Amino acid sequence: MIPLKLFWEFLKIGAFTFGGGYAMLPLIQEAVLQNGWLTETQLVDFVAVSESTPGPFAINISTYVGVRTAGIPGALAATLGVVLPSFFIILLLSGCYKKFQSNRLVRGAMGGLKPAVVALVASALLSVGENVFRFEDILQRENIVSAAILLIAGFLCYKKVHPIAIIGVSAAAGILSGAIGV
Amino acid sequence: MKAKKCKELLGVFLKIGAFTFGGGYAMIPLIKREVAEGKKWLTEEEIFDIIAIAESTPGPLAINCATFVGGRVAGFAGALAATFGVVLPSFLVILAVSGILLRIEELAVVKSAFLGIRAGVLVLIGSALISLFGQTKKDVFSYGILLPAFLAAFVFHINTIFILIVCAAAGIVRSCLIKGKGGGK
Numbered sequence: 001m002i003p004l005k006l007f008w009e010f011l012k013i014g015a016f017t018f019g020g021g022y023a024m025l026p027l028i029q030e031a032v033l034q035n036g037w038l039t040e041t042q043l044v045d046f047v048a049v050s051e052s053t054p055g056p057f058a059i060n061i062s063t064y065v066g067v068r069t070a071g072i073p074g075a076l077a078a079t080l081g082v083v084l085p086s087f088f089i090i091l092l093l094s095g096c097y098k099k100f101q102s103n104r105l106v107r108g109a110m111g112g113l114k115p116a117v118v119a120l121v122a123s124a125l126l127s128v129g130e131n132v133f134r135f136e137d138i139l140q141r142e143n144i145v146s147a148a149i150l151l152i153a154g155f156l157c158y159k160k161v162h163p164i165a166i167i168g169v170s171a172a173a174g175i176l177s178g179a180i181g182v
Numbered sequence: 183m184k185a186k187k188c189k190e191l192l193g194v195f196l197k198i199g200a201f202t203f204g205g206g207y208a209m210i211p212l213i214k215r216e217v218a219e220g221k222k223w224l225t226e227e228e229i230f231d232i233i234a235i236a237e238s239t240p241g242p243l244a245i246n247c248a249t250f251v252g253g254r255v256a257g258f259a260g261a262l263a264a265t266f267g268v269v270l271p272s273f274l275v276i277l278a279v280s281g282i283l284l285r286i287e288e289l290a291v292v293k294s295a296f297l298g299i300r301a302g303v304l305v306l307i308g309s310a311l312i313s314l315f316g317q318t319k320k321d322v323f324s325y326g327i328l329l330p331a332f333l334a335a336f337v338f339h340i341n342t343i344f345i346l347i348v349c350a351a352a353g354i355v356r357s358c359l360i361k362g363k364g365g366g367k
Binding site: 021025053056063072075079082089090097098100107116121125126127129146156163167169 | 199200201202203204206207208209236239241242243245249250253254258268269271273276280290293294295297298299300301302303304305307310311314315319323325327328329332335350351353355357358
């Protein structure tokens with residue numbers, strides 16, 4: 001039954017993602033939390049894995065959520081679900097895309113959707129952040145390590161270092177802090 | 183002829199799928215090189231059109247682009263070949279990685295690696311957020327959507343799809359009102 005539910009959730013995610021992979025994040029977050037498939041921290045780990053493995057982020061994260069939730073049938077269901085809306089909508093439009101592109105209503109809708117996606121990703125980022133940092137005991141070791149790594153990663157990102165390198169450095173810093181027991 | 187093109191599309195998009203890291207935008211240089219410069223299936227201008235469409239239609243950019251290029255080059259079968267090609271490397275790699283991670287995720291060293299990685303991911307999401315914000319118009323209407331949408335999601339936990347539909351509707355209403363006034367674009 002779970003693969004069916006995964007298929008339906010990812011069908012909705014595929015149909016309501018506008019833009020690149022990270023625009024999916026708020027939708028995926030809502031689906032996995034409401035169904036109890038993953039915790040927020042697991043979701044962050046999944047983002048890291050999807051970002052640093054070959055393949056577009058959108059497909060990676062769908063397959064990953066699917067396989068971890070319900071094995072290979074789950075992976076198939078989630079991936080097929082996320083692909084199908086794109087596939088059929090694009091096929092329908094590919095004959096008349098010039099008209100679609102210049103259509104007033106489409107442009108109007110996009111004018112509303114773009115800021116909405118910004119708002120949703122911001123909200124997803126904050127709620128994920130609340131789970132990476134534990135606010136009940138703000139000065140605990142994990143928080144201090146995370147804050148230090150956040151600063152380093154932020155600096156690397158500002159310097160336009162590749163995302164995979166940023167994940168690699170963050171992982172190394174995490175391992176180091178674990179090893180020396182900071 | 184068409185079968186040959188489909189086979190080539192499958193090959194090209196397997197390659198694109200296997201060598202894309204990150205979001206759909208990371209695919210675009212690869213698509214340009216393979217499809218426009220390499221195979222000369224489409225012109226660079228057509229690729230730009232495709233990206234613009236892929237951005238304004240539902241669905242992740244990566245899948246939209248693959249389906250669109252495949253469809254333009256060889257119809258339905260081409261769309262199928264390109265989409266299957268772009269998905270397959272991801273799918274297999276993730277199955278393998280997931281199998282490995284399941285075995286090692288309880289190790290202390292992996293746990294501390296992920297503790298570090300989580301902070302790094304926050305930065306990556308933040309950077310995606312900044313670039314999304316950069317692509318958004320900075321006018322009263324945009325902020326008039328952004329702030330209520332943020333409150334609806336973060337404070338009131340209103341359904342994400344519902345928020346998206348309302349915001350799209352607001353954009354449509356606005357464009358109709360502007361037209362009614364006979365104003366600019």
